[in-house]
Amino acid sequence: KAGVTQTPRYLIKTRGQQVTLSCSPISGHRSVSWYQQTPGQGLQFLFEYFSETQRNKGNFPGRFSGRQFSNSRSEMNVSTLELGDSALYLCASSGLGQETQYFGPGTRLLVL
Amino acid sequence: DAKTTQPNSMESNEEEPVHLPCNHSTISGTDYIHWYRQLPSQGPEYVIHGLTSNVNNRMASLAIAEDRKSSTLILHRATLRDAAVYYCILRPPRNTGNQFYFGTGTSLTVIP
Numbered sequence: 741k742a743g744v745t746q747t748p749r750y751l752i753k754t755r756g757q758q759v760t761l762s763c764s765p766i767s768g769h770r771s772v773s774w775y776q777q778t779p780g781q782g783l784q785f786l787f788e789y790f791s792e793t794q795r796n797k798g799n800f801p802g803r804f805s806g807r808q809f810s811n812s813r814s815e816m817n818v819s820t821l822e823l824g825d826s827a828l829y830l831c832a833s834s835g836l837g838q839e840t841q842y843f844g845p846g847t848r849l850l851v852l
Numbered sequence: 853d854a855k856t857t858q859p860n861s862m863e864s865n866e867e868e869p870v871h872l873p874c875n876h877s878t879i880s881g882t883d884y885i886h887w888y889r890q891l892p893s894q895g896p897e898y899v900i901h902g903l904t905s906n907v908n909n910r911m912a913s914l915a916i917a918e919d920r921k922s923s924t925l926i927l928h929r930a931t932l933r934d935a936a937v938y939y940c941i942l943r944p945p946r947n948t949g950n951q952f953y954f955g956t957g958t959s960l961t962v963i964p
Binding site: 783 | 884886895939946948949950952954
């Protein structure tokens with residue numbers, strides 16, 4: 741089975757722009773969670789989607805949003821980028837009834 | 853939201869056992885204890901999880917205190933490939949979602 745894939749792997753944007761990141765979960769997995777990782781704050785939960793519905797949300801401003809499609813692929817969007825949004829964005833998928841999450845390699849975003 | 857406390861760093865000699873501690877004094881009766889590790893430039897990967905009883909798998913063992921306020925991840929013979937940041941996570945019941953709240957983790961250095 742192919743693992744979780746994330747595209748793009750690297751991205752450079754400037755302040756004020758918006759960005760969309762994509763995540764394809766493991767085949768059959770319906771839950772996709774997103775995390776932000778920075779040196780200062782560590783790994784922080786952004787939100788989780790299950791069957792196209794947002795099931796949980798972390799403590800991030802409304803500039804961070806996401807969605808999930810019927811094939812379980814998910815996108816997250818960050819609008820009006822700030823320098824502090826520079827981070828590694830990780831997505832993870834989980835199968836129904838599974839305890840574990842499987843993480844992708846992440847998208848490294850640099851905001852200049 | 854991170855409810856776990858881990859030492860920032862630990863060192864181990866190669867081929868010796870490693871005991872990574874985690875305190876979680878506010879754990880609820882339904883929280884699972886998960887351990888993930890993150891190798892450099894990769895997303896976190898699952899190591900092991902448990903609820904009340906000690907657990908073993910091919911990667912590691914998990915020893916859970918009787919009062920569940922602490923746990924220890926045991927790597928039986930550390931190899932250089934085990935050098936990573938190890939995260940102890942409390943996971944709420946599956947039916948509430950897949951949001952993981954990571955702590956700061958323990959950076960494990962394996963000395964050849």
